[in-house]
Amino acid sequence: METDSSLLSSELAQQREEVLFQQLLLETVGKIQTESPDSRVIRPQPGLCLKTFALPDKQKVFVNICQSTAVPPPPELSREGLVELLDSEDPASYRVPMSLGEPHAEMDNNSQSCTAYDVVVSPEFFLKSQKDPLFQQFLIAVSLEGLENKYKLELSRDSKILKNRKFLGSVTEQNIRTRSRPVIQELNPHPEFSLFVEPPVGEPEYLIAEILLPGVLSSRCVVLDLGEDRLVLKARPTLFHLDIFFPFLIDQEGSAAQYHTHTQILTVTMPVVAAETN
Numbered sequence: 001m002e003t004d005s006s007l008l009s010s011e012l013a014q015q016r017e018e019v020l021f022q023q024l025l026l027e028t029v030g031k032i033q034t035e036s037p038d039s040r041v042i043r044p045q046p047g048l049c050l051k052t053f054a055l056p057d058k059q060k061v062f063v064n065i066c067q068s069t070a071v072p073p074p075p076e077l078s079r080e081g082l083v084e085l086l087d088s089e090d091p092a093s094y095r096v097p098m099s100l101g102e103p104h105a106e107m108d109n110n111s112q113s114c115t116a117y118d119v120v121v122s123p124e125f126f127l128k129s130q131k132d133p134l135f136q137q138f139l140i141a142v143s144l145e146g147l148e149n150k151y152k153l154e155l156s157r158d159s160k161i162l163k164n165r166k167f168l169g170s171v172t173e174q175n176i177r178t179r180s181r182p183v184i185q186e187l188n189p190h191p192e193f194s195l196f197v198e199p200p201v202g203e204p205e206y207l208i209a210e211i212l213l214p215g216v217l218s219s220r221c222v223v224l225d226l227g228e229d230r231l232v233l234k235a236r237p238t239l240f241h242l243d244i245f246f247p248f249l250i251d252q253e254g255s256a257a258q259y260h261t262h263t264q265i266l267t268v269t270m271p272v273v274a275a276e277t278n
Helices: 011-034 079-087 123-131 133-151
Strands: 038-042 045-054 059-067 104-107 113-121 174-179 193-198 206-212 222-226 230-235 240-245 248-250 256-260 265-275
Touching: 045 133, 059 123, 059 133, 079 133, 113 133, 113 174, 123 133, 222 265
Parallel strands: 059 113
Antiparallel strands: 038 174, 045 059, 104 113, 193 206, 206 265, 222 230, 230 240, 248 265, 256 265
16 A cells, blocks of 8 residues: 555554554454444334245245334435436445344234234335335335345245235334444544444444544545555644554445544545455
8 A cells, every 4th residue: 555654654653552453453353243232222113014925935924114213314315316326236335224123923814824024214214215116116125135134034026015004013112223332442532533343243344433533623634545454544733643454454445534523523434345364
């Protein structure tokens, strides 16, 4: 990686601290799958009920797509943007926040046993799906994919929205994650930062850095350089300097940074390519 030499002038002095940081980070990442994320209990509101089948045995499955203000909406997306997304090579790059509930046994109208799942999304996104059939199809698709990935299912796409039923079974409370648990919290006040992985369990898809820069008035005061496994930051007028390595290889071109002047937090979102190998 080519980096401005001025940003690395203190590299030798910080080498020992960086090695220790990497060891702590790797140890913590190794434990992340055994830790429970912070959560809260919600009672979702019914939205629509979808009938489909689990393959290959064609067991009847119902998906209750619900809504709750506790679930954040996804990034704003126009209909034209959705069309472009669906035609792109990586439509999964657009993430819809949702909570996927545990399966529960129910009885259908013919008194036959079946399985139901509850999927909770934000009211804003659910309302958009009710107004536009394309967004509704997209919501159904990402809901089925989410259930398949979480529960190792194969669900038929030959599904049907029930007209006279918004929910199968009884609405139950659901635990949702309120935020990712930090991989490691930096204790040095110049600057303070946290690293998170998303999702918090399973294979990481994104590495997110949140860096607190008190006194920094604008993103124009920040110089940020990303390598395939490294972040280097310098900010003025406080002369903040940060140089860290990651236990993952990241996609530099697909990474994005945003500085929030109100909270004075720089958020860097980096797609994970692979775990670092030695």
